[in-house]
Every structure is written in C-alpha cells, then in structure tokens.
Amino acid sequence: MARYYRYRLPPWALKCILIAEKVTLPILLFQLVRTLFFPTTLDVFLLGIFVFIYIAFSLGWI
Numbered sequence: 001m002a003r004y005y006r007y008r009l010p011p012w013a014l015k016c017i018l019i020a021e022k023v024t025l026p027i028l029l030f031q032l033v034r035t036l037f038f039p040t041t042l043d044v045f046l047l048g049i050f051v052f053i054y055i056a057f058s059l060g061w062i
Contacts, residue, residue: 021057028054 007014028050035043056062 017062021062024050024054024057 009017028047031043031047031050035047053062
C-alpha cells in the first residue's frame with residue numbers, strides 16, 4: 001500500500017489543501033483570543049480542533 005502523497009492529487013484539490021494550510025494559523029490565533037476573552041465549551045472545543053489541524057499540517061500528516 002502506497003503512502004499518501006499530496007502532490008498526486010488533482011490540481012484543484014492540491015490548491016484547496018494549500019489554501020487551508022495558509023488560513024489555519026490566522027483562524028487558530030483568532031479562536032485563541034476569542035477563547036481567552038469569552039471561554040465557552042464550544043470555543044474550547046473549536047480551539048482544540050484548530051490546534052490539531054495546525055499540528056497535522058505542520059507535521060505533514062495532511
């Protein structure tokens with residue numbers, strides 16, 4: 001079974017992944033500030049999801 005290789009995807013899918021990778025950090029920082037000022041369960045949950053997605057992009061899992 002071959003390892004997942006992102007550059008074998010169609011150009012439109014690769015472009016979507018690259019855009020998502022660039023947008024993740026600003027959304028993560030906004031959610032962090034929002035969670036610090038208005039901590040609700042939903043905000044903490046969303047922050048955890050965004051942290052996981054950012055780590056996954058950083059480590060090359062996605």
